[in-house]
Amino acid sequence: MRSSIQLASLNYALVVAEEGSFLRAARRAGIDHTALSRRIRDLEYAMGTRIFHRHARGVGPTPAGERFLDRLRSVLLELDNTLTLARTGIKDEQQRLSIGSNGLVLAGRALDVIIEFGKCHPNVTVRLIDGSYPEPTAALGGIQVDVTVTSSSRSNGGPFELMLWKDTLAVVAASNHSLANCPVIEWSELRQETLLVRRGEAFLLADAVGNGVQLPAIVEHHVSAGILLRLVGNGLGVALIYDGDANDVPEDAVCRKLRIGGKPIQICNFARWRPDNANPALPIFIAFLRDRYPS
Template sequence: MRRSIQLLTLHCVLVVAEEGSFLAASPRLNMHHTALSRRVRDLELTLGVMLFDRHPGGVRPTAAGERFLANLRRVLTDLDGTLSMADRSGRGETGRLSIGIDAPLPAYGYVDAVVAFVRDRPEVDIRFTEVQRAELRAGLSDRTIDVVIAHGFDQRSPSESLCLWRDHIVVATAMEHPIADRKQIDWGDLVAETVLDNQQSVDLAALSSIAANSTFPPTVRHDVSRLSLLNLVRKGLGITLLPECDAAILIEGVVSSTLTTDGRAVRLRYDAHWRSDNSNPVLAAFVAFLRRKHPEA
């Protein structure tokens, strides 16, 4: 029976009940009143119940019609809500977005971008995942992570990327270090230094401002947090390189200077990476938002 009843017919019944006659309901439905009357009569025959009493002045719902109309309004309201939810989901206004990062969250400007994205999308559930890069790649592959925001991230097909911003690099040294009082430190001056890094450190190979044939200083990797790494710098065991946006996390006894090469500041590029075959509508909305926010990055 449900397949033989059109949604339009049910809508017609509600309008007729609201207007009190087929003639008055006709303009609202853009339908001739005789055709409207036949449509309602066919529905009554299909249901086996009279929905309206006809009288010279129009129609009035029967007792059965009143019960039918009350249930119909509830069902159609629920249907409207379901269709609206599906429409919002299709536009990326509801759902979940997982963002993968490989560095401490508070230091980077993309947090403001994420906040701006969700401000008008209160039904979007944003989740950050901070893990090592191998896990970020695995997460993109199995779609447990929708988008990765990082520098020097190795793209793998099928994937797309968008440059978000570029940040200056600073050299963090102990306050007593011989080069600590310089506002700028040239890349060539680091050849004799020991660079300390960890899993979250700047990838030297990703510094596009430095030529591929440049001499790289010796690097010692420690499996420690950023705070522990800075404590090692403070103790004079080496220096470390940080994005300028991380300079605020420097601890007492550690200072920073801008890294340059040939007189130009060295900058680090940050990109958003996502799989082109990820069908999450929230991801599509987020990427579109980023493209508008960073059109010339």
């Protein structure tokens, strides 16, 4: 019987009992009165007994209906209390959230946001997975990543994506490099350079500069951003970072603005997640991001 009775129908029965009329109850519940009457009739059929008398002045509970409605009020009140306790437990219980990235983004501004989230929500333990993927959504294929904070030049256009901020690319070179004296570097000036990238960043770079634009020689390293910049400082090549992360450049390197055809190379940063992820910490993180980066 329980599987054939909907919770909404039980709530409607209480509203009908309080209003004494299908029409008034329908107005209060915000549904058509014929649909409400049909709901109550189906409920009575499923229970095998009449809950209400129908008469010219409206409706009233039968003796069996009176006993049922009294018990129903207690049951629904207990259900509300149980749900409240469950929500409180979710807030107080230590939770875990895995955040992945696809390269440059898990540093600087993005890392500051994640640190701020950790301070605002100490009951959520954040695990960072700095893995690079040919496509940002590939990280979400497994259960090890709840949400990705990724760089991309375009939106997927889906509802489970939040655009965070836009940034521009800059060049990092050794302080004694010939390009260090140029406040602005054109992409064409990198043609003879060795560009050091982290795993997966070559895909992001090609996507950002567009088809038909020649890339310099690229050497891919499976290392952290900090180690990559140390290689740059020692003259082993140049690298790209976000213009907003210029303060993270070590003392033996400099950061210079990058242009292509006189225009900056713009990169967007997105949060992406799966709609079927039931981790209770995920909506907390998404709400935190929406509050700081309203679309």
